[in-house]
Amino acid sequence: MAIFPDDQKTYIHNLQYDISITMPASWKYFALRTLNAVIVLLVVVFLISLLFSHLADEQLEGTVAEEVRGYAQGLPEEMPVEERRQRIEEYRQERIDHYGLEDPFWEKVLRRTWDTFIFDFGDANSMQVPGGEGSAVIEIIMHYLPRTILLFTTSAVIYILLGIAVGLKAAQVAGTRLDKFLSLFGIVTSSMPMWWVGMLAILIFSFGLGWFPASAYPFPVGVEGWEYYSGVLRRMIMPMATIVLVLFGGRAWAVRNMVTSVLQDDYIMAARAKGVPEKKVIYGHTLKTASPPIVTAAILAFLMSIGGAMITEVIFTWPGMGYLLRRAIFEAHDVPVIMGIVFITTFLWVVGYLIADLVYGYLDPRVEVGAEKKV
Amino acid sequence: MNGRTILDVKDLSTHYFTSKGVVKALDDASFELKGGQSLGIAGESGCGKSTLAFSLLRMVQPPGRIVKGSIMLDGVDVAKFTEKEARKKLRWQKISMVFQGAMDIMTPVYTVGHQMMEPLYYHKGIKGKKGREICYRYLDMVDLDTDLFHRYPHELSGGQKQRVIIATALLMEPDVVIMDEPTTALDVVVEARIMNDLKRLKHELDNSMIFITHDLSILAEVSDNLAIMYAGWIVELGDASEIYKDPKHPYTQKLIAAIPRLHMDMDRLEYIPGAPPELTDPPSGCRFHPRCEHAFDRCMKEVPKEYDVDGVLVKCHLYAED
């Protein structure tokens, strides 16, 4: 289930509208889309910086206080009280200047905006790079991100392919019981929170049947080769099956609707009348026409599922971005880490959105060929 | 080819079996078409014209199917063809069709050329340069620039698209070409130009044609014979000029009177009261009787037979000999 499926429909609608009515020339289309993406990213980053400014400042003040305390302890004990106080005060000021805490509000916001925009998230407040040195936010995120990508992309490949195959089948038997069942399945799974299905899966397969570990954490350590991979796979099966189960029905349903709407179009009837073999009608005329929305909708659904899938990670304690986010929010209250995760998520979204746009433009001749050629 | 009977349709009935009941979209239609001749089929929307056309092409979509009758084409009953036979031997080989609604009649992701070449390839295996040359010839015949061959459908205007469709319908040189409302989606000027082309093509080519339209004024110009349909029945069938001059069936009389003519007093423009019947539950007896001003007792009880009146077949009790 996409956590916010409403946007997807709009998106497709939006694309179809733009393409059929305004029909921009291809370079203009690509440039416009890219510009749009950059603006969106800047707007969001600015918003993040604006909203998190005071929280980040508070945490930095805490850091400064900590550093000053350490500095004071390091000073020789025989130092006169006056000098001691002065030295501490100087050091405090130096740290405040270092972090720019006394800069004007807007300057701080804009600086944070830019730093975030170039992936410079600074140091985490209290979290550490697991198994590594220091506490750079980007390194912490990089530690968790690959697991998220592993889980997501594997699941996505499965549910998208399964969704297209099943959706195509349903479209060919539209109106039958099988088709109706698949539609109902798609609707019901669309109104299920993915992570809740994960909880049920743990109840049934971990508690009830004991087939899989309820928690993916800790990841296998100290083993290599086959043992490592089978350990990872054993932990991955349940979260992956959950994602696939919840998302493929909706995908199939969307594909089915796009294909049936094409199948109703007059050119399909015309192709049949011309004696084009049924296979060619389905896999040629129909699928080729329906492919731009199918592909872009699949990308969109994938992006849309990121939120739900991150929460699913929390349920399975799969040590990825969602798990990190929950810990940063709930246990560590680590503002720089939260900002980093939010930015990375937004960045992935915007890039994915742009790819969806460009793929649509590539697949649909109505976009590729410029309007100026129209006779 | 001329003069020989190409198409002989007998008692053709096509029904749709919907959840709301059986829709008798076409009942006991019989007519024949000679080589080089053209037949016009007219009637209000929903009278079964398109169902007739689809039945001839064996393209009736479920839940509809042909329940009765024969379609003899060159001595073979195509009503008995399997789906595969229909695709391989009938469609576009023997009968081609120009569909109504020119706007989305071409697959948007294929070029014009690809779509014109499809029947050539699938029926005759012609492809490449040879196929392209055939297509060019037909594009030229419908007054189109051969450049269009490489274009996508969205780059064509409505009129251009319709000409491409007509060219595609002709290029296999089928025995019969069905034109289902070929000009309704177009504006008046383009419509007139295409009609002129069709008249010209009718003279140039050897095909028999079936014109389907709700607009009788168009048929007057292009058809030799005329069939008037009402609620799934052919109510009048015969020579076009004869029917124009002296319509026999009350429905035909109304239909012809409803054609707006130049210099006519617009106040007196006729219209037919009431609406066409629901075909799930057609009126008893003659299906036209609820709207007919000549209706009498018998019309409500008995389905009229077809009577030969001056060489025109009329399905009306008014012409009963007994």
Add this chain to the structure above:
Amino acid sequence: MSIRLEDYKERISSIAKEFKGERMGMLGLGIIVFMLILAVFAPWIAPDTDGRWADYDRWADNPRNAAPVWADYILPGSRAPHDIREDFDDMPTDEPGLKVIEYHYHNDYDYPPGDISIRVHGRDESASTVQIWIDWIREDGKEITLLDTSSTVGEESREFEERYTIRSDAGRENIYDWAYTYHMEHHPDDEDPPERVDPSRPLFAYTDENILRDPQSQRGDYVLRIEILGEDLEINEEASRVLFRGQIYGLMGTDSNRRDLAQGWIYGARYALITGGIVSIASIAIATVFGMTSAYFGGWVDEAMQRINEILIGIPMFPILIITIYSIGRSIWVFVAVYTILGWRGLAKIIRSRGIQIRQDTYVEAAVSLGSGSGRIILRHMVPQILPYALAEGALMIPAIIIAEAGLSVLGLGDPTIVTFGRMLDQANRGAATVSGYWWWVLLPGIGIILVGFSFIAAGMALERVVNPKMRQR
């Protein structure tokens, strides 16, 4: 300029008539109405729940982790129901100052009560302490002294109170010591006996070799005897009671903090409808105004509005919700506000393109050429056309809204002052409900989310089919 009801009336009645023919739509509508009734009457059906969800005293009398009562019908074995004894009738005794109260419990269950809690409250005008014994007399005649203690009487108030549960440290010790003697009879070599069974289970179990390992419920009559010895004793019957805490409770069971999930569920439905309703109605309103203005004026106004909308559509909802709720505050109203601010954008796009079609309708053109005011044309002619369509689209938004809210709860960004389905599920997750097998705690709030979501999708899609004939072809 005003909206006349007549403009809408006819259209509404024709839509209502067609909607009645949509089976799924009517089912969805039925569920919505049911949930609405629950939501409206929640304060009466489930009193004292909202705002006291986190107040554990509120739920102190309930059993912990009890399954729903209907679990007995679908699962093997029988479970003890929740049994509260409010009466405190003492038996006549010869000794002055001694009160003896006996409770008879008939155990007829495979899973006997999970806990026994006793509260004794009284006064004694002269004694400084009162002596309290609690004994457990079993079907087989064996006796256990559960408690032997003295309770101090307050110097000023002259009152005393004793609270006892067999799960308390003292209670457990006495039960395990008693059971240990039977265990040793069968396992003489066992030096380190298992002590991990629920303390209530040996109380009701056969004294066989399994008493500390896998106690088997022994059916029959049991007696709980409470003896109180003071000097001038008076028992406050109002404040005293005995609880045989059940294994099953209510329609939806309880969680590990004894909260009645059925009461929480009713509030979950209430807040789901409130959030979903406000967000979707507000989004419909903004989107209709935006989309219609854009469609009506066209030209550069339209172009500019579409560019703005395009940028808005590119903004991802999920990260924005996280940052705003984290930085502004964990409140349902922040969620509602943010979701509305971003929620209308897609709808506006759809409404605009429908609006363009309506703008071209002859009668709208006619109204324009007759010189009617823009606002009047939009309200009188265009809005009535678009409204049912917008409503359908708005209904389709609702599942996503509720799922988003629930998801944020699991991330730790839920509103801590109210009860939502998401918050119940977050508590289930943190309370390890999944790995402990408390299926009702996971299943039922989730079904709440699905029920709300499904009902609005079903009703929305039916309405969409009714108002948009193009979708009816198949």
